[in-house]
Amino acid sequence: MEQGFGSDTERKTISILKVLSASSEPLGSITIARELEREGVFLSERAVRYHLRIADERGYTQPLGRDGRMITKAGLEEVRQALAPEQMGFLRDKLEMLAFQTTFDPGKRTGKLSINTSLIDQDKFRGAISAMKDAFKAGLCVSDLVATAQEGEKLGSVIVPSGRIGLATVCSVVVYGVLLKAGVPTEYKFGGVLEVRDSKPRRFVSVIAYAGTSLDPSEQFIRARMTSVSATAKTGNGKILGVFRAIPAPARAVLEEKITLLREVGIGGVYAVGNASEPICQVPIGLNRIGIVQLGGLNPVAAAVEVGIEIESIAESGLIDFQQLQSFWEL
DSSP states (O other): OOOOTTSHHHHHHHHHHHHHHTOSSOBOHHHHHHHHHHTTOOOOHHHHHHHHHHHHHTTSEEEOGGGOEEEOHHHHHHHHHHTGGGOTTHHHHHHHHHHHHOOOBTTTTBSEEEEEEEEEEGGGHHHHHHHHHHHHHTTOSSBSEEEEEOTTOEETTEEOOTTEEEEEEEOTHHHHHHHHHTTOOOEEEEEEEEEEETTEEEEEEEEEEGGGOSSOHHHHHHHTTOOOHHHHHHHSOEEEEEEEEEEEGGGHHHHHHHHHHHHHTTBOOEEEEOOTTOOBTTBOOOTTEEEEEEEOTTHHHHHHHHTTOOEEEEEEEEEEEGGGOEEGGGO
16 A cells, blocks of 8 residues: 555655655765765665665656666655645745756866756757747846757756657846855845736736745746747747845945956846835835845746647756856857
8 A cells, every 4th residue: 555655655755756856866875875864864775775666656756777766747746745835935945956066167168057847848859949049039047158068868857768868058147146156145035927018027017935835936937828929039029037135235245246247148037126225126125235136047038838739847946057058049
């Protein structure tokens, strides 16, 4: 009989899956056991291997030989569902962790940065790429640098399933990872649907606060067909994916410096920067804070979904080395 999450075996298996979900690399039983100890869960390597076999049988993990195991999409979904009651604010914590793990140095053009991963049926891939062109051309993205992977390969922490092609787009978190390395903390406010008029951001018409969700807002807004990215790219008017962050007002000079450096290597996406303590896009901001409106990294993917192409996207799906990226226009 299938055991519920309340059983000891299930709790231990979920704890292992949680460790794997936080890694963009395969992990072996020794490493997993050590990470569990930090969480107050004490399992021997033998016990970890036992629970990993259970996870393998259920399709939650994928063995990768001596490298260890990676969590699968089904495993990520199991973690999300099992831990939903305690995951209020989980996404915000995930964003902060990705920013901390960012090693990308725009000056040296080396290091790892955060990505979103989209899974597209092989026979729909060319059509999806064509549907994304206008969004990339109009600059409604964080970057036109992308990466692809075939079935069985991985992008960040996502293994591309059979019959699919993976497309990685640069995630907006890269900006805040670079800022964090410069000593600038970021307050993660919300993701939303941003109304654009005459190619300028006007206001957010729908928002989901990072502190109150375990799901990525962009994924939900795309699934609900709430965007008109293609129309925005062509006419300058419509609704796109946007994110809202805040930083200390004295850090504005550092922000502008980093934005310039990032643009020189093909990474942008900062749509608007407010003044100290003043609202931006009709969003109030705290005292001595600056609001930042940034484009969602999945906007081009949303454009393809708008024309009826089914795409499964996993936002903030891990890290990738900058050298693995190529121009979208080379695809």
